[in-house]
Amino acid sequence: MLYTGENVESPSDVTEPDLSTGQTYLGFHYEKWHDSCLQKCIVYERIGTTVVSVTQEVAAKIFSETKNAIYDLPHKVVSEAGISRIAEFCIYSADKVLLENFFSWDDVLTLRIYFSTNIQISHETLSTIFTSAFNEFGQMSRRINISEGSIFNLVPVLGAGRSATSMDDILTCELYARKF
Template sequence: NVLYMAGQLGLYPPTMTLTKGGAVAELELALQNSEAVAKSFNCSISTSSVLLVVYCSESIPSSERGKIQDKLEAFLKQIRSSSTKEGKLSKVLDHLSLYVLVPDLPKRALVEVKPLLYNVDDAETITEGKSLTRTGNQSFQHEGWHDTCINRCIVNGTICALVMSVTNETAVRLCSEFLSANRKSEDIQNLISERQMDRISRFCVYLLDKILAENSFFWEEIVSLRVYYPVSLHIPLDALSLLFKNALEELAEMHRQPIFNIIPVLGAGSSTTMDDLITCELFAQRT
C-alpha cells in the first residue's frame, strides 16, 4: 500500500515545459501532477500523504520561500474540501512536510515535490502501535522540550515516518557548557566542533530510538534514514558519517545497523526557513 512517487516538477504534461510565474506557480502544477499520479492508484496526496518532501532551488528569493509552505497547505486543504463536497473524503493521514534547499534542480526548476503515500483501505482503522521497553541511550534523560524536535506520522502500527530537527536553540541546550555564551549568535554553525556534533548525533539517535520504541518499531524495520546537514557546517562529511555510525552502534538492541545516508545540502527543515543544523528523515515499514 506504499507508493514511492518520483519527484514531480511544475511541468505541463503535453509539452514537458516548466510553467511560468515563479516558484509558487511551479509548486501548484507539481502538486497537480502529483495528485494525478496518486489518483491513478486510487488515493490522493491530500489524504494519503505520509511525507511530502519539497526541494527548493536556492534561486528562489528568501522573501518567496514562505509562500511555498502556505501554498502547499492551501492546496491540500482545497482538495480535501472538494472531496468532502463530493462525498469522497476518506481517512486523512497527518502528513509530515520536509523542505530542502538545494543548488539546482532538473530542468532548472525552482521546486520539486516528492510525495510518499500510504493508501489506507476504507476498512482499516488508523491506530498507533503499543510501546516497547528497551534500554536506549542512558546519556539522555527525557525532557519536555525533546518532543518539539520531532514530528511523526504513525499508521496502523505498520508505517512510521519521522522528521527530526536540531536547530541552533537545540544545539545550545545540548552543548550548553560551550555554546551558552553564544546563545544569541546567528553563526552557531561556525562554533560547532566534532565534539559538540558527537553529542548532537547521539541525541538524534536517542530520540529516534525512543519514538520507534514507543510505537513498537525496531531498527531492523527501517527502510531509509537520511541525515541532512548544511554545507556551511564546518565538519567533513566522513567525520559526520562516523559520528552517526558510532551513535547507532551503541544501541544494544540493534541486531544490524540500518543503512543511512548523510546528505550535504544548503539547508533543510520542517518549514521553509530551512535553517536546521541537522535534519533526520526516517521511514520504517513493518511487513
C-alpha cells in the same frame, strides 16, 4: 501522506508503552522540549515517518548539560564533539518514537541525515561520527545490529528546516519505517 494499501483500523484497547522509567541511552532522559524538534506521522503499527530537526536553539539545549566546550554560542560553531552529541540525540529521539509506536530498528527502511554544508565538517567525518554513535547505541541497547553495515545516508544540503522561512537546521534526520 502515507498510504498502506489496506484499510487499517486502530484497535480501541491499545496501551501506550511506559517510557518514563526506561530508555536513557546515550545519557539522555526525556524532557518536554525534546518533542519540539520532532515531527511524526504514524499509521498504527504499519508505517511511519519521523523527522528530528536540530536547530541552533535545540543544539544549545542539548549542550547545556555538557561541560565540554563543544559549542561556541556567539559564533554558532559546532565542534566535532558537538556534532557527536547531536548524533546521539537524533538516535535517542528516533529510538523513542520507534518504541512508542511498536516498531524496531529492523523495520527501518531509510534513515537520511541532511546536514548543512555551513557546519564545515566533512562527509567522511560525519559518517564516522554517526557510525560510532550507532555502534555505541547498539552495544548499549541491543536493539540494533550494526554489523550488517550502515543504516543511514548522509545528504549535504544548503539549508534545512521546517519551513521555507526557517532553514536553520544543523542536522535533520528523516526516518521511514514499515512493518512487513
